[in-house]
Amino acid sequence: MGSLDGKNALVTGGTAGIGLASARALADAGAHVFLTGRNQSTIDAAVATIGPAATGVRSDVSDPAQLDAIVDAVTAHGGGLDVVFTNAGGGEFATLADTTVEHVNDTFTRNVAGTLFTVQKMLPLLNSGASVILAGSTAASRGVPSFGAYAASKAAVRSLGRTWAAELAERGIRVNTLVPGPIETPGLVGLAPAGGEQELLEQLTADVTLGRIGQPEEVAAAVVFLASAASSFMTGSELFVDGGEVQT
Template sequence: MGTLNDKTILVTGGTSGIGLATARRLIDEGAHVFVTGRTQARVDEAAATLGDGVTGVRSDITVLEDLDHLVEQIAARGNGLDGLFTNAGGGEFATLEDETPEHLADTLNRNVGGTVFTVQKVLPLLNPGASIVLAGSTAATRGVPAFGAYAASKAAVRSLGRTWAAELADRGIRVNTVVPGPTETPGLVELVPADQRQALLDEQAADVVQKRVGAPEEIAAAVAFLLSDSSSFMTGSEVFVDGGSNQV
């Protein structure tokens, strides 16, 4: 018996990295998982990899019409939602001197706007006792050079998690934020050219107490816990899965 038997859970940005690893873990725990991605090809590839227990839907969290279509697909299954992991988002390096209105708007729209409107759109589908897990970042509480827009967007997500935990408590809905440390995912290594990626991972690992970067499966385990009834007395929390990098 899995910890998520018969639950229906949505994972946005579930076609690679932490999202894909989380979808796999949730399926292993007995859930039916909806995964989204921005291209049909990546959604189809993820669905084929995950096998039974998954429904793939092409959806961009920055496009409200896509979110409406996603809600229609979930509603058509008839079981509502027992959990949501707002994993989709991302960012690119830009120093204060190099910041542009376009880059700032895109970063905030993906990480803040996309999170806000994903949660808003699925609210009618959330069953009593549902759990929402927001994707935070250690960058939100650290001064990471050239990552100001991204860090600010993730600080906003953390603040929203606290607010929504209070707003949704009457419905029995819990809201927590998972905060991954540096994790070897496409989203991290693709920040730099291919010939600089190992150096980036080595640099990230040097700042971690355990002297290594995390694996997506390690973050997925924490998300699965927060989505399960095992975390039933947790809401408004920020759970760091960072190898100690922001703790020691």
């Protein structure tokens, strides 16, 4: 038996990288996984790699109206939600001098508003004892040049997690923030200028105590831990999966 047998889980941004690895790991642990994305072809491809334990839903978390599609899919399946991993989000480099209103609005809409309204919309579906896992970032704990808006948005997510842990405790719902370090994903590599991907990975590796970039499956293992009863006495916490980037 898996640690999540009979459970239902939601992974936003679940078509690639950490999201897809987490959806697979949750399904392997016994959960039925609802994964979301913005492109139907990538959604279909992700579901195909998991099989019947996955349901794909086209939804952009930056548009609250599109979250209704997730609610409809979960309701049609039945059983509510036991796990929510708000993985969708992202950001781009911009120095203080180059930061625009559009850059800030886009970053905070995706990472903060997207997280907030996803959890809010799922509240009626959350079962007692459910685990909500928010995607943080080590950038929120470090001064990373040209990453100010992104870091600030992830610091806001961390703050929301603490507040929601207190608000939802009476329902038996736990809320924790998962903080990956540099993980080899399309999103991370995509931050580099054309031809500069390897240089970016080498720069990031220099800050990691373990001396290497992490893999999505290593973060996914932590997602399963936070989703399961193994973390039953954790809420309002930050769990760092960063190879020692921030901790040493």
